[in-house]
Amino acid sequence: MQDPEYYRCACGSELAFVCQVPENWEFGVRPGAPVQPYSIRDDAYLLFLGTEVYLLACPKRCAPAAVLPVNQN
DSSP states (O other): OOOOOOOBOTTSOBOEEEEEEOTTOEEEOOTTOOOOTTOSOSSEEEGGGSOOEEEEEOTTOOSTTOEEEEEOO
């Protein structure tokens, strides 16, 4: 089990949960694109190769890039 972790934006606000990208989420590969190394299939890319990702963002929207991807441990 893992204790909750809390993250803060550079502006000082606590980041809020936006969404979760499940493990092994596949993205289609364009024809002619390179194969992703260590993937389980040649016709799809996997985001973070089997680790769930949580996207957190600043509720104050202080900057367009105020989004943090957090990997599952």
